[in-house]
Amino acid sequence: MLYSCVGYCSTVPSLVVDSYRTKDSASPGRRTETGAAAAAGGAGGAGGHGGGNNAGFVSRLLSKPQPWEDIESDYDEPPVRTASRDLLDTDRMRFGGLGSMSSFSSGAGSKKLPQAIIIGVKKGGTRALLEFLRVHPDIRAVGAEPHFFDRNYDNGLEWYRELMPKTLEGQITMEKTPSYFVTREAPARIAAMSRKTKLIVVVRDPVTRAISDYTQTLSKKPDIPSFESLTFKNRTTGLIDTSWSAVQIGIYAKHLDNWLQHFPMEQLLFVSGERLISDPAGELGRVQDFLRLKRIITDKHFYFNQTKGFPCLKKAEGSSKPHCLGKTKGRTHPNIHPEVVRRLRDFYRPFNLKFYQMTGHHFGWD
Numbered sequence: 001m002l003y004s005c006v007g008y009c010s011t012v013p014s015l016v017v018d019s020y021r022t023k024d025s026a027s028p029g030r031r032t033e034t035g036a037a038a039a040a041g042g043a044g045g046a047g048g049h050g051g052g053n054n055a056g057f058v059s060r061l062l063s064k065p066q067p068w069e070d071i072e073s074d075y076d077e078p079p080v081r082t083a084s085r086d087l088l089d090t091d092r093m094r095f096g097g098l099g100s101m102s103s104f105s106s107g108a109g110s111k112k113l114p115q116a117i118i119i120g121v122k123k124g125g126t127r128a129l130l131e132f133l134r135v136h137p138d139i140r141a142v143g144a145e146p147h148f149f150d151r152n153y154d155n156g157l158e159w160y161r162e163l164m165p166k167t168l169e170g171q172i173t174m175e176k177t178p179s180y181f182v183t184r185e186a187p188a189r190i191a192a193m194s195r196k197t198k199l200i201v202v203v204r205d206p207v208t209r210a211i212s213d214y215t216q217t218l219s220k221k222p223d224i225p226s227f228e229s230l231t232f233k234n235r236t237t238g239l240i241d242t243s244w245s246a247v248q249i250g251i252y253a254k255h256l257d258n259w260l261q262h263f264p265m266e267q268l269l270f271v272s273g274e275r276l277i278s279d280p281a282g283e284l285g286r287v288q289d290f291l292r293l294k295r296i297i298t299d300k301h302f303y304f305n306q307t308k309g310f311p312c313l314k315k316a317e318g319s320s321k322p323h324c325l326g327k328t329k330g331r332t333h334p335n336i337h338p339e340v341v342r343r344l345r346d347f348y349r350p351f352n353l354k355f356y357q358m359t360g361h362h363f364g365w366d
């Protein structure tokens with residue numbers, strides 16, 4: 001199945017470069033990224049904490065108001081273009097994944113708005129989670145990222161519903177668009193669709209996540225400045241540049257606070273990106289419970305592929321063949337100087353602690 005990204009592929013990366021222009025392009029000075037991707041403890045679910053006082057806490061930790069609107073969403077995933085209704089058939093054909101195709105061609109069932117959405121985080125492991133979930137017979141998901149609640153909202157809910165695969169009674173419709181988690185308008189928009197929507201967030205150590213994010217951009221724009229020069233506002237004082245999206249996305253407590261203004265914590269599930277790699281069946285068990293589905297996806301569905309270095313499916317949905325994610329998932333990260341990693345860890349520590357407190361779960365990043 002071929003994807004295209006009309007209207008985004010060309011414009012989105014240039015936004016990234018714009019944000020780099022003010023930056024120094026000093027040499028990378030890369031050595032090793034330390035402490036990254038360490039397997040964390042489990043993941044959090046309902047914690048019952050409201051978002052009331054968190055904004056004050058987070059803003060005290062940040063030196064200035066953040067330009068949330070500028071967060072770059074340069075994903076690997078094929079986005080759905082801003083489409084008029086007559087483009088929908090083409091879009092349907094591009095929604096890779098046998099699930100959407102088989103639902104489409106079978107003609108059975110009807111299209112429904114999603115009852116559950118993977119809202120983030122970028123580079124957290126969102127594709128792996130969705131691909132694994134699609135194995136479940138009671139889940140039907142869109143392959144591409146609709147970006148409805150951030151970029152395509154003006155197309156209206158009917159446009160969005162049309163993108164969905166057909167489902168039968170009792171089946172859950174899902175999509176994933178990782179940029180929702182950092183989109184200020186997304187919580188209110190999703191709540192306006194349905195206050196009952198279940199929200200899943202795959203979170204990953206924010207330092208590793210930032211490096212992964214940078215690695216992705218580097219793969220597309222090899223001339224960008226070094227990770228180090230983008231990380232600091234002032235290298236000598238060690239002041240972190242929180243306006244750089246790779247840094248900003250990892251301030252999970254701040255983004256979560258925005259969601260808690262519109263959804264109770266019980267409707268959010270936090271999946272550990274680290275555990276999704278070290279124990280995919282365990283995390284999938286939690287997700288199936290959260291979605292009130294029978295635990296059908298178990299450790300029998302996974303094997304560890306030594307070449308890939310990640311868990312893969314023994315049989316992909318609608319296929320009898322083993323399936324690993326593509327080569328844009330599980331890239332080799334550049335070595336980052338340990339001092340830079342340490343500074344970033346120090347920066348994120350209070351936000352991480354706040355996030356653990358809010359979710360009622362310790363993710364083990366510190």
Ligand SMILES: Nc1ncnc2c1ncn2[C@@H]1O[C@H](COP(=O)(O)OS(=O)(=O)O)[C@@H](OP(=O)(O)O)[C@H]1O
Nearest residue numbers: 076122123124125126127128212310311329330331
């Ligand atoms: N099973 C499996 N196979 C391959 N990759 C896996 C898997 N599980 C989690 N991951 C991690 O997923 C990271 C990419 O995250 P996302 O899919 O959320 O990226 S994106 O935001 O949609 O671009 C990707 O990040 P990088 O390693 O930095 O490439 C992987 O570490």
